[in-house]
Each structure stands twice: as structure tokens, then as C-alpha cells.
């Protein structure tokens with residue numbers, strides 16, 4: 001390698017310059033970049049100098065980046081990288097720990113402490129343990145893998161060793177996130193293996209009587225129920241207390257995908273919309289969403305660590321270690337693992353419960369400002385009452401001769417905001433999801449002004 005440690009000061013100076021250039025441009029740059037072509041450079045036989053590399057990044061890469069780290073990127077459910085987590089993430093690379101086996105670094109204990117603090121933050125019992133993942137999709141995959149191990153155990157089969165061939169299981173859900181369906185496919189159960197339970201009227205939440213009837217009629221030896229907190233479009237929450245009672249009655253595994261919806265617990269507490277989530281067998285959380293840590297960072301929690309471990313552990317002499325606790329490589333997909341708990345630990349320390357709650361509250365209030373304007377506007381219809389951070393709306397066809405997708409294209413082309421489509425009760429709609437710590441009321445007003453010009 002031609003770069004030495006002596007070059008580190010140069011690298012740090014360049015990093016700080018690139019950081020300021022990017023951050024100072026966040027308000028002004030197009031939220032969705034229009035410069036998407038590959039840089040016109042070819043793979044060099046001999047590496048270029050650091051100075052040339054740094055300049056290339058500044059002139060060719062930075063201009064093509066989106067402002068997804070800023071206050072008006074409202075597509076999908078996108079968090080930003082808060083300043084403390086950004087600093088901690090740089091240190092993660094500097095430290096470059098492999099949080100795999102434990103026994104040689106404090107990093108393992110710190111990941112355990114961070115998981116325990118997340119349980120404390122969300123008022124979940126400390127009987128939950130788990131692991132950091134690359135995101136909610138990977139956490140949902142671990143959920144399916146652990147639930148299928150549970151199903152196998154009920155039938156005297158070790159799925160990790162023998163596979164699913166002889167396991168008989170039925171899966172139920174009302175409005176699973178696409179990543180949940182992807183996970184069913186990845187785990188070999190099949191994307192079409194789940195049976196839909198009807199939703200409550202005008203909502204995406206699960207109808208309890210329909211679930212009870214389905215489980216009662218089910219002949220499969222094992223059952224898995226997948227619930228949502230909250231659904232990605234309607235932000236609807238299932239009734240976890242009622243669902244968990246039914247699951248207990250039928251010995252069914254209950255997984256709750258709470259990727260971003262768990263953060264609502266900081267506002268209304270454990271008797272609010274997430275009431276009863278603590279009875280789940282497993283829960284998915286996503287820190288790169290509403291905790292605003294950098295990608296990629298999700299969490300899988302379960303009260304059945306031995307089942308997760310049985311699913312992920314492989315004995316190999318060269319991997320034998322001296323660790324006392326559970327080795328994280330045996331609780332997830334990757335053997336070698338980034339120290340991705342660290343930016344979360346730093347965020348929890350740096351903001352505290354109060355600071356994190358304030359961010360969530362601010363986003364909910366900002367979404368309410370947008371929803372209230374849309375509700376009064378002649379050009380747009382608010383299609384669902386906004387109760388969290390996602391606003392659903394569509395053009396009023398009598399006043400605006402544009403489809404939802406045409407509106408999105410125009411708005412995104414303005415470079416002032418980035419929105420993504422959705423579907424509400426069979427009709428195409430526009431979704432605005434506000435999850436970034438740096439969103440200001442001025443950002444919301446700016447977007448409202450642009451909506452008004454359509």
C-alpha cells in the first residue's frame with residue numbers, strides 16, 4: 001500500500017474539508033441529484049496520488065450525490081446521520097474492530113450494553129437479547145430464521161442442521177413490509193408462503209377476529225404471525241396485546257416489525273400505540289431510520305437467544321475463542337462484523353432519552369404542519385389523518401390536472417424535495433416521510449411553497 005500512517009494528517013485535513021463542502025451544500029444542492037453518470041475515469045494500473053483522489057471526489061463524486069442526509073429528503077423512511085453518530089462512525093473505521101468472537105476487545109461488551117440500553121429506551125424487558133444487523137431487512141431475515149427454528153423444534157427437527165423439508169408451518173400477516181416478504185423468500189419458505197389476514201376497516205392493521213379464526217382453522221403443526229409497528233404507508237399499529245394472547249393460545253411465534261414505529265413509544269409510552277409489543281417473541285428495530293445513525297444499522301431482538309444461536313452457529317476449530325459471553329458471529333448472518341453498535345452507543349450517550357424524544361416529537365409536529373396545509377389546500381387531498389411522521393396525499397383531480405406520479409416527478413425535478421409513491425386502499429398516492437433530525441419548520445414551509453405552485 002502506498003499510503004502510510006504519516007499521511008494521516010493530510011487525510012484528516014481532506015476529510016474535514018470534504019465534510020464541510022458537503023454539509024454546507026446540503027441546503028442548496030438538488031435533493032435528488034441529476035448527475036448520475038459514472039465518473040469518466042478508468043481503473044488505473046498505478047494508483048493516483050491522494051491529492052488527485054481527493055480532488056476527483058470533490059469535483060466528480062460530490063456533485064452527483066443526493067441530499068438524502070438533509071432536511072427535505074422525504075422518500076421511503078430515511079433518517080440522517082446525526083453529528084455525534086457521524087463522529088462515532090468515523091471512529092468505527094479508525095478502530096476497525098471485528099465484533100465477531102469477543103474475548104479480545106471491549107467492543108463485544110459495548111454492543112451488549114447498547115442492546116440493553118435500547119431495551120431501556122423502549123421500555124422492553126431485559127429478557128430480550130439480540131444483535132446489530134445491517135438494517136431492518138436483515139433483522140427481519142433473522143426473525144424468519146429464528147421462527148423457523150422454533151417451528152422445527154416444535155416438530156422435533158433442527159432446521160439449521162436438516163433444513164425445512166419436513167417442517168410443516170403456516171405464516172399469517174396483514175400488511176407485512178416488502179422486506180418481510182423478501183425474508184420469507186431468502187429463508188426458503190417462499191415469498192408467497194404467507195396467508196393474508198384481513199385488515200380493520202380503513203386501516204392496514206390486522207383484524208383480530210380474523211386472525212383468531214385463521215389460527216383456529218389451521219392444521220399446520222406450527223404457526224408464525226408477523227405483525228407491524230407501524231406499517232410503512234398508513235403507519236398503522238397492530239394490537240399486540242390481543243395478538244400475543246392468541247399466539248400464546250395456539251403456540252404461534254409472534255414477530256413484530258417495528259423498524260421505525262417503535263420510536264413512537266418515546267411519545268405515548270408503553271400504553272400507547274405499541275402497547276403489548278413486549279410480549280412478542282422477536283422484534284425488528286432500525287437505528288438508521290429514526291435514531292438517525294449512519295447506514296447501515298438495524299437491530300434484531302428476541303427473547304429466545306438459544307434458538308437464534310442454534311440457527312446461526314457453526315463449529316469450526318479456527319473460530320474457537322476465549323470469550324465468556326455469546327459470540328455475536330453466532331447470532332447473525334456475518335462472521336466478521338463492523339462495530340456498528342458504536343454510533344448507537346454514542347447517540348444514546350450524547351442525546352439521552354430526552355434528546356432522542358425531542359427529535360421524534362419535532363418530526364411528528366413537522367408532519368402535522370404539512371398534513372394540516374394539505375387538508376386545507378384546494379389542489380391536494382390528504383388521504384389519511386396523519387398521526388405519526390408519514391403524510392399521505394394526492395392531487396385533487398378537479399383542481400390539478402396531474403396524476404400522483406406526475407406530481408412526484410415534478411416535485412423531485414425541482415430539486416427542492418424528494419418524495420416517493422405509495423398506494424392507499426388501491427389508489428396511487430404521494431408519501432412524505434419525515435425522519436431526519438435536521439428537518440426544520442423552514443424546510444416544511446419551503447416544500448409547502450413548492451406544492452402551492454403546482
Ligand SMILES: Cc1ncc(COP(=O)(O)O)c(C=O)c1O
Nearest residue numbers: 077135136137177179232257259
Ligand atoms: C416497517 C419496515 N420494515 C423494514 C424496512 C426495511 O428497512 P431497511 O431498508 O433498513 O432494510 C422498512 C424500511 O422502510 C420499514 O419501514
